[in-house]
Amino acid sequence: MKVRTLIALITAIALICSGTVATIHQPATGTAVASTSSTVQPSDSYVLEQGGECRRIEPLQSGESIEEFYDYRNHETHPEDVERRYxxxxxxxxxxxxxxxxxxxxGTNGTSLVMVHDRLGGETSGGVVTFDIVGLPSDAEWVVQDDLYDGETNMVEWYRGERYAGASWIWSESRTDGGAIRGGLDDDFAVTIHPAFNEDAEHYDNDDLHDPDYFEDGELTEWEALSGSAEDPDRTTLSMDEPVTIRTGTCDDPSVSYERTDDGISATVTGAEPDDRVAVTPTTGSNDAIEFEEVELRDVESDGSISFVNGQTDVPKTSPNGVESFTDLTITTDGGISDAAATVSFTVNGSYLEDREIEPERVALYVQDGETWTESPTTLRDESGDSYRFTANVTSLSTVTVAPAQENEGAAPSSLYGIGLGLTVGTLLCIGLLITAKRRRG
Structure with missing residues (x-):
């Protein structure tokens, strides 16, 4: 074999080896960049759960937006010659x-969660209701508010907080109250509605109202879920004393329900097995420029709960060595989730990184273990507008923080590790070929 041919062969082998190794090597520091991406298709299957029972439901479909379908009217939305009975x-x-x-x-603007109390023009006295809706996507908002107008008789209270929304309604005879929430419900979701009807409602015997007796002691006696045809839907009677969860998926999937805590939210997972992957919605974290979007649980052994609180609850607060924490999220678990692993998804505003002169590839997620922080394998999944989306795999659930990846002094860049190993393989092949050639000549 000629020397030039031998050298060319060795070089080619070395380049192939180095390139292959560099592609699969885990970076020594910082964030891996995903070479491919996949899009999860939105679910077109929905279920309603209450009191351990589960049933499939279908959205009411129309060729209208929910604003048009609901058609809320008051003196600010319609002129005098149009019937507008609030x-x-x-x-x-x-x-x-x-x-x-x-x-x-x-409808034309996507999927909405809708509630309507009582009957317009019916033989009713009025009523009071409070709904607390937990587990909502960040984009969810009230797009229909019945009632909403300037005037002392408008006593409905609306609120929107960290992954939750709600309202306390009060209405008079032969009218309705209610509303609709839209945003983020075209993707996979699970939301839990905590009801408080009649004497359990916030506005029952509320002397701080303009007219506490506005509802004339009227009471609701039924709570129903509608499904199917928008003209003549199926009706399911619900318990008025228990929360209801509506989610994507099927009744064979693990169940996730939410409730508010004093300083965050808690998710309860039931029916999961170790091979299942269960997505739960956390609070967003302690920094508006960074949002924790999802925690996908795996290795769930049995029913359990997971709670989220923005920031660090331990005092004094700490950060990984040598870097500044950008945002914190305290995670606590109980029951069969205690030993679960997870994939944490979060987004970071690009301007926030640019202001700090930090490349997206240098963003990392850390998990707290006692007084120490462990950097987790973090992957840059995609970029959308001025936002970067990351995922990080964690083997335990505790307080997490997003911060720059730590610099390892003396560590070579990941590409150099691959090239070095590739050249080493090439050198060994070279030696073997030279020995073989020498033996043949001998």
């Missing part, structure tokens, strides 16, 4: 006396 005029065919209805609506 109620839903578009859902009269669905309304029933002294009944609250709950359903999903699919």
């Amino acid at each position: 109620s839903s005029h578009g859902t009269t065919h669905l309304q029933e006396d002294d009944t609250s209805i709950l359903f999903l609506h699919e």
Whole structure:
């Protein structure tokens, strides 16, 4: 074999080896960049769960937006020559006396969660209701508010907080109250509605109201979930004393329900097995420029709960050695989730990184273990507009923080590790070929 041919062969082998190794090597520091990405298709299957029972439901579909379908009217939205009785005029065919209805609506602007209390023009006295809705996506917002107008008779209170929204309604005879939430419900989701009807509602015997007796002691006697046809849907009677969870998926999937805590939210997972991957929605973290989006659990042994609180609850607060923590999220677990692993998804505002002269590839997630922080394998998944999306695999669930990856003094860049190993393989091959050639000549 000629020397030039031998050298060329060795060089080619070395380059192939170095390139292959460099591709699969885990970076010594910083964030890996995903070479491919996959998109999870939104689910078109929905279920409703209450009291251990689960049933499939179908959104009410129309060729209208939910604002048009609900058709809320008051003196600010419609002129005097139009009937405007501070109620839903578009859902009269669905309304029933002294009944609250709950359903999903699919229209021109996506999927909405809708609730309508009582019946317009019915034989009703009025009523009071409070709903606390937990587990909502960040994009979710009230897009229909019945009632919302300037005037002392508008006593409805609306609120939107960290992964939750709610309202306390009060209405008079032969009218409705209610609303609709839209945003983020076209993707996979799970939201839990905590009801408080009649004497359990916030506005029952509330002397701070302009007119505490506005509802004339009216009461709701039924709570129903609607499913199927927008003109003549199926109706399921619900317990008025228990929360309801509506989520994507099937009744065979693990169940996730949410509730508010004093300083965050808690998710309860039931029916999961170790091979299942269960997505739960955390609070967003302690920095508005960085949002924790999802914690996908795995290795769940049995039913359990996981709670989220923005920031660090331990005092004094700490950071990984030599770097500044950008945002913190305290995670606590109980039951069959205590030993679970997870994939944590979060987004970072690009301007936030640019202001600090930090490349996206240098962003990392850390997990707290006692007084120390462990850097987790972190991957840059995609870039959308001025936002970067990352995932990080963690083997335990505790307080997490997002911060720059730590510099390892004396560590070569990951590409050099691959090249060095590739050249080593090439050198060994070279030696072997030279020995073989020498033996043949001998």
